Amino acid sequence: MKNNFIQGFASHLTILVLGSAFLYFNSSDEEKIRSVLLFASVYILLALVLLVVKRIFFKKKKKESEQYPLPETDERIEKMGLKFMAQIFGLSHLIGSAILFVLYITNENSTIRVEYALYYLFGILFFTMMFGLKIVKKLDN
Structure with a gap:
């Protein structure tokens, strides 16, 4: 990090x-x-x-400094970590949208309106779909 x-x-x-x-x-x-x-x-x-x-x-x-320090993480591990985080992020979007759709269908508006939460969720999903690939490609180089 x-x-x-x-x-x-x-x-x-x-x-x-x-x-x-x-x-x-x-x-x-x-x-x-x-x-x-x-x-x-x-x-x-x-x-x-x-x-x-x-x-x-x-x-x-405090360790004595080595002549050739080993890298903390390998590039393959970093790519696997990015893929894992993307899968968790996608799964959380799926679960969140499913819960919000159920609340929207049953018309259960509690503290905040369900429509606003759905708009926010779709906005975040749109943002990650548009800019997430560019960020991952930049990290790849």
């Missing part, structure tokens, strides 16, 4: 935003902001504490 810090920050930010949005829409009117702020503060504090614990207990051992 080349951008461990950026990927970790993006994943923490995504969890924070999604959890806050879920709590905001799930709470009653008088508790909306309070529950979001409580969740955000507890999540940030827990993440910082676990980061400190990780750095204290899991220190990397």
